[in-house]
Structures are given as C-alpha cells and as structure tokens.
Amino acid sequence: MLTEERFGVILSILESRGSVTVTELMKELRSSESTVRRDLNTLDEEGLLTKVRGGAISKRPFSTRDDEVKLRRERNTDEKLTIGKYAASLIKKNDFVYVDAGTSTDLMLDYVTEREAVYVTNAVSHAMKLAGLGCTVFLIGGEFKHTTEAIVGEEAIVSLEKYNFTKGFFGANGITKKNGFTTPEVKEAMVKRKAMESCKCCYVLADESKFGEISAISFGDLEDATIITNKIPKGFLQVKNIKEVDE
Amino acid sequence: MLTEERFGVILSILESRGSVTVTELMKELRSSESTVRRDLNTLDEEGLLTKVRGGAISKRPFSTRDDEVKLRRERNTDEKLTIGKYAASLIKKNDFVYVDAGTSTDLMLDYVTEREAVYVTNAVSHAMKLAGLGCTVFLIGGEFKHTTEAIVGEEAIVSLEKYNFTKGFFGANGITKKNGFTTPEVKEAMVKRKAMESCKCCYVLADESKFGEISAISFGDLEDATIITNKIPKGFLQVKNIKEVDE
DNA sequence: TCATTTTTCGTCAAAATCATTCACAAAATC
DNA sequence: GATTTTGTGAATGATTTTGACGAAAAATGA
Numbered sequence: 263m264l265t266e267e268r269f270g271v272i273l274s275i276l277e278s279r280g281s282v283t284v285t286e287l288m289k290e291l292r293s294s295e296s297t298v299r300r301d302l303n304t305l306d307e308e309g310l311l312t313k314v315r316g317g318a319i320s321k322r323p324f325s326t327r328d329d330e331v332k333l334r335r336e337r338n339t340d341e342k343l344t345i346g347k348y349a350a351s352l353i354k355k356n357d358f359v360y361v362d363a364g365t366s367t368d369l370m371l372d373y374v375t376e377r378e379a380v381y382v383t384n385a386v387s388h389a390m391k392l393a394g395l396g397c398t399v400f401l402i403g404g405e406f407k408h409t410t411e412a413i414v415g416e417e418a419i420v421s422l423e424k425y426n427f428t429k430g431f432f433g434a435n436g437i438t439k440k441n442g443f444t445t446p447e448v449k450e451a452m453v454k455r456k457a458m459e460s461c462k463c464c465y466v467l468a469d470e471s472k473f474g475e476i477s478a479i480s481f482g483d484l485e486d487a488t489i490i491t492n493k494i495p496k497g498f499l500q501v502k503n504i505k506e507v508d509e
Numbered sequence: 510m511l512t513e514e515r516f517g518v519i520l521s522i523l524e525s526r527g528s529v530t531v532t533e534l535m536k537e538l539r540s541s542e543s544t545v546r547r548d549l550n551t552l553d554e555e556g557l558l559t560k561v562r563g564g565a566i567s568k569r570p571f572s573t574r575d576d577e578v579k580l581r582r583e584r585n586t587d588e589k590l591t592i593g594k595y596a597a598s599l600i601k602k603n604d605f606v607y608v609d610a611g612t613s614t615d616l617m618l619d620y621v622t623e624r625e626a627v628y629v630t631n632a633v634s635h636a637m638k639l640a641g642l643g644c645t646v647f648l649i650g651g652e653f654k655h656t657t658e659a660i661v662g663e664e665a666i667v668s669l670e671k672y673n674f675t676k677g678f679f680g681a682n683g684i685t686k687k688n689g690f691t692t693p694e695v696k697e698a699m700v701k702r703k704a705m706e707s708c709k710c711c712y713v714l715a716d717e718s719k720f721g722e723i724s725a726i727s728f729g730d731l732e733d734a735t736i737i738t739n740k741i742p743k744g745f746l747q748v749k750n751i752k753e754v755d756e
Numbered sequence: 757t758c759a760t761t762t763t764t765c766g767t768c769a770a771a772a773t774c775a776t777t778c779a780c781a782a783a784a785t786c
Numbered sequence: 787g788a789t790t791t792t793g794t795g796a797a798t799g800a801t802t803t804t805g806a807c808g809a810a811a812a813a814t815g816a
Contacts, residue, residue, distance in 0.1 A: 279643050281514050294795045316511045386633050393655035401660055403650025403668045408640035421650045541805045
C-alpha cells in the first residue's frame with residue numbers, strides 16, 4: 263500500500279472515529295508496527311493529527327463538526343439569513359414540506375413558524391430543530407452518515423418514493439446554466455434528485471457565490487426549481503424562476 | 510483503549526449523568542480499579558472534574574451534597590451495565606441487528622465492538638453512537654418524536670416491514686407472565702411489537718426491578734424473547750428463555 | 757465505642773508502548 | 787550495471803502504563 267494511501271486511510275479513520283490505536287492501524291493497513299509509527303510521526307509533525315501514547319487522536323478534540331458548522335455559518339451569514347427568512351415565509355398551513363440537509367436550509371429553519379404544516383427531512387439536526395418548535399416532523403429512513411448526520415443511500419431514496427410534497431427546500435454548492443444544480447457528494451446528490459422529483463414546487467437556496475460554480479454531481483436542471491438568492495448575477499438575469507430577496 | 514479516549518468517556522459520562530462511581534467506570538472503560546483511580550486523579554488535578562469518595566462528580570461548585578446523594582442512588586446502573594455488556598457480546602460478524610430506543614440499550618452500545626455487523630435503530634442517539642464507532646447504521650423512517658428523539662408511528666412500522674433481523678435488542682418497563690413485556694407509550698409499543706416480529710432472535714434487557722411491573726401497553730409475550738437480567742426473581746425461575754448474568 | 761466494610765493510596769512486577777538501530781529489498785539515480 | 791536513496795520490517799532495550807496486592811484511612815453499623 264502506498265504511503266500516501268496510508269496517510270489518507272489514517273486521517274479518514276480519525277475523521278470518523280476521533281481516535282485510533284497503533285494496533286488497529288496495523289490491521290487496517292496491513293503494515294508493521296514500525297511503519298504505522300513512522301506514519302503517525304510524520305502526520306503529527308505535519309500537524310494533521312495528535313499522537314498520543316498507544317495511537318493518535320484527531321487534531322480537534324472538541325466537537326469537530328459543531329465548530330466547522332459554526333465557521334461555515336459565519337461566512338455569508340447575512341445573505342443566507344435573508345434568503346432563509348424569505349424561504350420560510352413561503353411555508354403555509356397544510357403544506358407538506360421537504361427540507362434538504364445543509365446549512366442554507368438550517369438557517370431557514372430559524373424562521374419557520376408554521377406549525378400546521380408537516381415537515382419531512384433527511385437531516386437529523388433539522389428534525390430536532392423542527393420538533394423543538396412543536397412541528398410534526400418525519401425523518402426518512404436509510405443509512406445514517408456520521409460526518410453530516412444525514413440519511414443517504416439507496417434506502418433513503420426508496421423512503422422518499424411514497425411522498426408527494428407541496429414544497430421542497432434545497433441547498434446547492436454550484437449553479438450553472440449547463441449543469442444545473444450540483445453538489446460534491448454522490449450519495450447526497452441521489453437523495454436530492456429523488457426528493458426534487460417528489461416536490462410540486464422546488465426551491466433552491468443559494469447566495470450569489472454559488473452561481474457559476476460546478477461541483478461533482480448534478481441533481482437537477484435550472485428549470486426544475488425556483489432559486490432564491492440575495493443577488494442575481496449578470497449572466498442569470500434573463501433566467502426565469504429566480505427570486506432576488508434583500509433585507 | 511487509549512488514555513485520552515478514557516478521559517473523553519469519563520468526562521462525557523459526567524456531562525450527561527452528573528456523577529459516576531469508580532465501579533461503573535471500571536465496567537464502562539473495561540479497565541482496572543487502579544487505572545480508573547489514576548485517571549480520576551489526573552482529571553481532578555487538571556480541574557476537569559471533582560473527585561469524591563466512591564467516584565467523581567461534574568465540576569460544578571454548588572449542590573455538592575445533592576450530587577453525592579444522587580451518586581448513591583445511581584448505583585443500580587451497575588447491573589444495567591453488566592446486562593448491556595453481555596448483550597453486546599452476542600453480536601457477531603454479519604449479524605443484522607435491531608437496537609430499540611431506550612436507556613438499557615444505550616448502555617449496551619458502550620460495549621459494542623463488532624463493526625462488521627449492520628445496525629438498524631429507531632433512536633437518533635443510538636445511530637450517532639454506533640456511527641461514531643465506525644459501524645454501518647440505518648435509521649428507520651417515520652415520525653420524529655421530540656421528547657424521546659426516537660422514530661415512531663405508522664410510518665416507522667411500515668419502514669420496519671422490509672427488514673429481517675438476525676437479532677434484536679429491546680428495553681421494557683414491565684415484565685409479567687400474564688401481560689408479557691409492557692411499556693407506557695402506545696406509539697412506541699407498536700414499533701417495538703413490529704420490530705420484534707422482524708427478528709429471528711429477540712432479547713429484552715431488563716434489571717430485576719422490571720419483573721412483576723405492568724405498564725400500559727403490551728408489546729410481546731414472555732416466550733417471544735430471551736430476557737437478559739441480573740437476577741431472576743423467584744416467581745420466574747421456571748420460565749425458560751431467561752439468562753441471568755453477573756459480573 | 758469497636759468491629760466491619762468500603763474506599764484510597766503506595767509499591768511492584770508484568771505488560772504495553774516507544775525510539776533507535778540494523779538489515780533487506782525495491783526504486784531511483786548515476 | 788553499480789550506486790544511492792527510500793521505504794519497510796524486525797530486534798533491542800528504555801520508558802511508561804497497567805493491574806494486583808496489601809496496608810492505611812475513612813465510612814458504616816451495631
């Protein structure tokens with residue numbers, strides 16, 4: 263196994279589990295103790311993990327994901343909040359709403375007031391937030407992904423089949439005329455695509471920075487959803503289905 | 510288990526329960542009394558917890574006496590831990606395991622080591638714990654109940670239909686010969702019942718205090734599952750399918 | 757009070773982990 | 787083709803951690 267490969271495996275194990283022992287790594291990597299130790303030393307020197315007696319722990323001992331989410335939230339927050347606020351105002355009594363996992367939609371939830379709508383989501387955190395507001399919430403079934411705390415995979419897609427939503431709210435990492443809406447994760451993209459198909463009205467929440475960007479996987483065409491953004495870039499002015507909101 | 514890992518576990522237990530005994534920690538951490546004491550000393554020196562006779566309490570200046578009382582009362586978790594430990598040891602490679610929501614099963618998860626089994630649960634916290642261990646986890650779909658953070662209701666039952674588990678682990682509030690296994694919540698009982706039907710082997714985790722108690726709703730007969738307990742009460746001695754575990 | 761139980765502390769040997777060295781093989785360089 | 791470089795695995799001895807045991811101290815109960 264290549265050195266770089268091993269580094270990757272070690273770091274990804276740390277990412278998901280938070281800690282590993284030397285012995286565990288010997289088995290996972292099928293290498294000797296010496297090699298594992300050398301790897302850990304290198305990665306420690308490079309500051310990519312923290313070596314401790316017996317193994318290594320992830321460089322961020324405290325609630326990794328929370329911090330990341332916090333950080334991400336602080337970027338473009340103002341615009342995202344405005345977008346979220348407007349999106350939330352679209353939810354009416356008796357709506358059957360799908361809320362996609364992601365930070366954009368998360369910010370939207372802070373403005374949700376409609377308790378007489380029913381909500382479905384694939385994000386555990388969204389479910390908790392909505393349930394905390396006193397709303398009726400359903401989580402779709404399927405594989406639970408640790409890093410994003412969202413439900414993804416084949417099973418999730420089957421779960422979505424039975425629903426017919428009146429409105430759906432989505433996030434996207436990239437939006438172009440040619441590739442439509444894109445996101446970096448394959449499994450998540452599949453879920454998004456299926457969910458969009460099940461919605462009468464789709465809304466994509468995206469600040470201006472997303473326009474012109476392309477991520478790995480497309481999950482819908484530009485015409486499939488109404489984009490809610492803070493500022494429509496020049497190239498997209500003539501596109502229908504874009505709503506610009508400010509303050 | 511890594512030293513830092515142990516520190517993390519100790520602190521997180523303190524975070525959630527407020528106090529722990531040395532004996533509990535010996536079981537949770539699977540290390541000797543000496544090690545636990547050393548750990549507590551270190552963490553106390555670092556000011557991360559307050560050591561008290563018999564264990565440790567969370568670092569909060571006030572209401573020390575109350576906490577110490579609480580510490581005494583919580584001693585019965587010892588038995589629950591033993592039960593959980595045994596139950597976890599039943600999970601083997603390639604098992605397809607259902608884990609019911611609840612505190613008994615939660616304690617069991619601390620002993621789960623089998624990463625090559627697939628787990629399905631209706632409890633969000635269980636899913637997170639298992640995913641954190643690096644296991645493959647599925648959440649069933651359905652209504653998300655805020656108070657218990659579990660998935661319940663009609664939809665959850667339908668979700669369960671497609672599964673055929675090799676083993677299932679359940680909690681119960683009451684066990685009698687006549688009424689079988691009982692629980693106070695209607696919606697949760699329905700889910701339990703359906704899940705039990707889908708398991709080849711069912712295990713009910715219950716300490717001795719549950720025998721003779723009756724809650725509102727039955728979700729299974731005594732013969733439907735193997736009971737794992739710390740002490741079989743007199744009246745149940747001749748019942749088959751009870752496993753008594755100690756230490 | 758005094759005896760009994762529980763908890764704590766200290767010591768020590770065993771086990772685990774670590775850094776270092778050396779030998780070997782594959783790849784890169786000359 | 788001979789060499790250097792690089793990566794790997796094994797062996798060694800030093801160091802740290804661990805678990806067990808026994809004695810001391812504190813709590814408990816009669």
